[in-house]
Structure formats: C-alpha cells, structure tokens
Amino acid sequence: MSDSRFELATTADERTLLLTFLDWHRETLLRKCSGLTDEQLRLRAVPTSGLTLMGLMRHLAGVERWYFQVIVAGEEPAELFTATDDDDEDFNDIGSATGEATVALWREQVEHSRRVVAEHPLDAVGFNPSRRKRQSLRWVLNHMIDEYARHNGHADLLREAIDGATGE
DSSP states (O other): OOOOOOOOOSSOOHHHHHHHHHHHHHHHHHHHHTTOOHHHHTOOOSTTOOOOHHHHHHHHHHHHIIIIIIIITOOOOOOSOOSSSOTTHHHHOOTTOOHHHHHHHHHHHHHHHHHHHHTSOTTOEEEETTTTEEEEHHHHHHHHHHHHHHHHHHHHHHHHHHHOOOOO
16 A cells, blocks of 8 residues: 655644644555445444444544534534434445545545634534534534544454455
C-alpha cells in the first residue's frame, strides 16, 4: 500500500497542528480501506464482532456530520442512514452498501467539516444536544482526532485479517 499521507507538522500554531493531525488520521482510514472489494470492505474479520471497514467509514461519516454540522455549525442535516431503527445502522446495515458510495459519502462529510472549520475560530462554542453540553471547536477537533485514532486501530486489525496488510 503506497503512503499518500504527508509529513506531520512539528512546529506550527495550534489550529494547524489540530487540522494536520486530523487530516493525517482521515487519510489513514482511507488507506486502510483502499484497494479492497466491496465484499472485503463488508468482511467481519473477527467472528465475535460486527466491525467492518465499510461500517467504520460509514460511522465516521456520521461522526463528522454530527460534530461539525450539528454541534459546531448548529445545522440540522437529515440523517445519513435511516433504513432501520438500529442505532448502529451505520455498522450493521451494510449489505447493499458499496465501497465507492461509502467513500464518496465520507468524503462529502469531510469536505463539509472542513468548510465549517474554516468558518469558525477554535473558541467557537456549539451545543451538543445529546449530552446537553456546550463544546468548542477546539474540543471537537481534539475529540475527532481521538475518534479516528481509536477506529484506525480497529481498521488496522481488520485490514490485516483481510489481506495481511499492516502499517500506519
């Protein structure tokens, strides 16, 4: 797997560092999902788990949407996945999902997130209705780095189980 990511900034302002680390993790997820068939992306590589690479990408598309559009920007976008009453539909209802459509959906959400970030200072505060808390863009960016880092660990194990590919 060729590495299309970039050198991480080591001396930069806070905003640049946060965005650079988040983009690095976004690209890591994309790398873990690249070059696989739809069937491989749907593969539950650990028999006791429902995790798949496709499910992770769909989940992170929803997380991007929630934190940047809903919390930071105060938007009210429609749900991404509404076919069932399953709260984990992004992970579970992947039978007809395709890799191409999933990557396109994820990219669309990432681009929207980037626009929201460009329009707000780090100190901008939004409201998280599910937790009934105010959260700053700074907090959201740190949380998103954490979210991607955890799920990239899952993606690494899934990818290795699928075809033996390892690495960052």
